[in-house]
Amino acid sequence: MSKYNDLWIWISENGEKCVKLTFGQIEEIAGITIDHSFLKYKKELTEYGYCVGKISMKNETVTFEKLGKQATKTGTEAKR
Numbered sequence: 588m589s590k591y592n593d594l595w596i597w598i599s600e601n602g603e604k605c606v607k608l609t610f611g612q613i614e615e616i617a618g619i620t621i622d623h624s625f626l627k628y629k630k631e632l633t634e635y636g637y638c639v640g641k642i643s644m645k646n647e648t649v650t651f652e653k654l655g656k657q658a659t660k661t662g663t664e665a666k667r
Contacts, residue, residue: 589628589631590617590619590624590628591617591619591625591628591629591631593616593617593618594613594616594617595631595632595634595635595637596635597616598632598635598637598651599635599636599637603653604652604653605640605650605651605652605653606637606650606651607648607649607650607651608648608649608651609646609647609648610647610648610649611647613649632651633654636653636654637651637652637653637654638651638652638654639651639652640652
């Protein structure tokens, strides 16, 4: 289990094509302080059907984008 697991679940359950969160919102959802390790863990998000689109240090936001034709954590695959 990842330390960002709660965040990944929240994003995947949101279901939106694009989700933009502030660092503060991420910390609240994940229950931990966001740090540099986020760059390492962000790869896990593809298992939930999303990816990190853009990280803005200036605005302290992260944009998450839904993947189109990727397998999700449940093992199902999006229709092509």
